[in-house]
Amino acid sequence: MRKLLLAALLLFTPSAQAAQEEVVLGLSQDRVAITADFNGSEILIFGAVKRETPIPDTEPLEVIVTVSGPGQPVLVRRKERKLGIWVNVDSVLVDSAPTFYAVATSAPFSQVLTDTEDLRYRISIGRAIRSVGAAMHIRGAQDFADAVIRIREGEQLYSIRENTVAVDQQTLFRTAIDMPADLTEGSYTARIFLTRNGKVISQYETPIDVRKVGLERFLYVMSREQPFLYGLMSLAIAIAAGWGASAAFRLLRNN
């Protein structure tokens, strides 16, 4: 019973504080359209802190903004040298890793958030990835989760950008999040956390829709839902192009 009370207390504390300082948010766009010439996108996230009481004169207000793609299971494979060549030997399934994850903060990460708060809200890149299914016989399962982060950071899909959220008068904040060209579609989420003294005092969440549109959408859907027709269409285009080139070249040679 006491444990339950404590849990309830923990649950309600942040929201009780949140009533004092709340986020009012604006987005430059709440949807990202992947067109044929899609070359990445920049989303401007800005907002203000609404409060009924004067600004507390304790620690300054800090802001964390995260944008995350849909979580997907990822199979991480490890190579080892066998008979002189590098072969995949073992694998670990990471239950859920976002396809894209960016964190922007208004100060160095360790200053804006404590470890316990990070654990609770899953804000840092390492915490945003969930892996529980690692088989016991594989040593260093953590290496596999680290590999996901390292590889995706290399592809600019994961990033942590400290000191990139500008905060004015502890009230207005803004940041820009770059999204690379190699995006997977899905429902993305933008989260905004207000922190004081490393503790989250308010949070806000809003969806960003990332979709292939136009021809991209049409072809993708067709390849999944009408694979037979899609295959025939690919062949028809190939044969038409082959015939066209042959005919065109014959015309050129005859002239």
Add this chain to the structure above:
Amino acid sequence: MQIYLPIAEVSVNAFLLLGLGGLVGILSGMFGVGGGFLMTPLLFFIGIPPAVAVATEANQIVASSFSGVLAHFRRRTVDIKMGLVLQAGGLVGAALGVLVFNYLKAQGQVDLLVKLCYVVFLGVVGGLMFIESLNAIRKSKKSGGAPAPRRQRNWIHALPLKVRFRTSGLYISVIPPILVGICVGILAAIMGVGGGFIMVPAMIYILGMPTKVVIGTSLFQIITVTAFTTMLHATTNYTVDIVLAVLLLIGGVIGAQIGTRIGVYMKAEQLRILLALMVLIVCGKLALDLLLTPSEIFSLGAGGGH
């Protein structure tokens, strides 16, 4: 100009793809090969997922082979009957190949298999071609070139189920062509190639077909096998990227016509030695990838899903 490929889900430069298509087209026009064995590794290098590269390349080969076979039909250098027998084998082989491909994809070994196939076949074909053309150059310097010795009868002629192939002037069993068809079909599905670079030597040295009908017949059978492979990949793996295919084949068909003209001005032995060198370079690059310690020993794949 960056273009987002809907199936591969990567963004690449459209001119790079057109250029690659053109380059491989020129080479295939010069050397009379499909070019799939060069294009697929090049697609790996620019970051197209191997499964998409293999499936899409099969589709592109349909285009270039179709373009080529029309010319051979006009010249009546296609042995349709032999082509149909090879195709029968080829379809069985392609189906087997896609089965193997999908099984290994589930095991996480498909990249290894595709790359190993490339290293082995490119190494063998490139090496043989290099030695053969060096010998040819040396011989042509010594004498005016002696006529090739007539082929002897061998074990091929002892097999049952003999059929007459009039265009090729052959009376042989259907078993060897079917076996050749199956092997090339398997390779086509796994490696995303037409298999011309294996089919042509097999037709000349194993089946004993006259050289003038070999290329046309090989192209004829490649169309069917790669079309079938494309359909299998499209319906089982959803990995045919039509945007990628269109960009490659536009570059490819134009390049092929330019390449044919360049080829006219060069000697056959010089062409072959250049092709052999190129094949060996691609082979060497792929082999190094397998042998050297990779900078990243982890790789990511889709979990669950399948």
